[in-house]
Amino acid sequence: MTDLRIRTARADEAETVLAFWAEAAEGTSITDDVDGVGRLIARDPGALILAESGGRLVGSVIAGWDGWRCSLYRLAVLPAFRRRGIGTALLEAAESRFAAVGGRRGDAMVLEDNERARRVWAAAGYRREDHWRRWVKPYTEPAAR
Template sequence: MIRTFAPGDLPEVLDVWRAGGRDPLPAAELDAVAANAPDLLLVADEPGAGVVGVVVGTTDARRGWIHRLAVLPAHRRRGLAGALVAELERRFAARGLTRVNLLVLPGDEDAQRFWARRGYASCPDVLRTRDLA
């Protein structure tokens, strides 16, 4: 079942990210998403297993952004990642957003294929970033 994140899900969400080899989203960032757009923080919850997948969505004035999609390794290839993305896209569309962006590491071939199958095109934009603190 895909549902909105609840505060009690946090330990399991952190476990999902760690199991996928990713650093957890910093607590302050997760709190900001949960406070500003709680409906865009979704989990896949399976009976008897608990939270097995997570995706974080944010928005700017024009676009939705997908961050931190992860599913526990033992629960992959069952359609959960696609279901999380589809529900997040539905929620973006309900807000009137018409474009969704995300970042994928260039060497992550599995992720590249996953997003391409869902119609996400590569773009030649160059990301630049700067820490302010």
């Protein structure tokens, strides 16, 4: 894509990002609200990476760095814009960010039932580690939708 622009999100874009995820991403999280996205951007301004085409939000990835781990979440591309290299460009931006801070391995959260996403991550060189399982405990109830 010739007009693809990769950049970090601004704090005032939380609602836009949430609307994008509702259209382009699968699954939801307890942090899927304006406050959650706002806290992410405030805590780690480079973490939420967006792709724009023609001024429209067409892709996202969260590339979180906590000083210890490189964590990848919410890799999503609008359905009408898939298979154009946007996901690859987002992952390259995330991996460049991690390399700049000394990250040694990226961990991606991928929904077990999302076969398309599993193929994308595998094609990008990521592999599933079956000996790990995610354990979670919500500290608050998710916001009503």
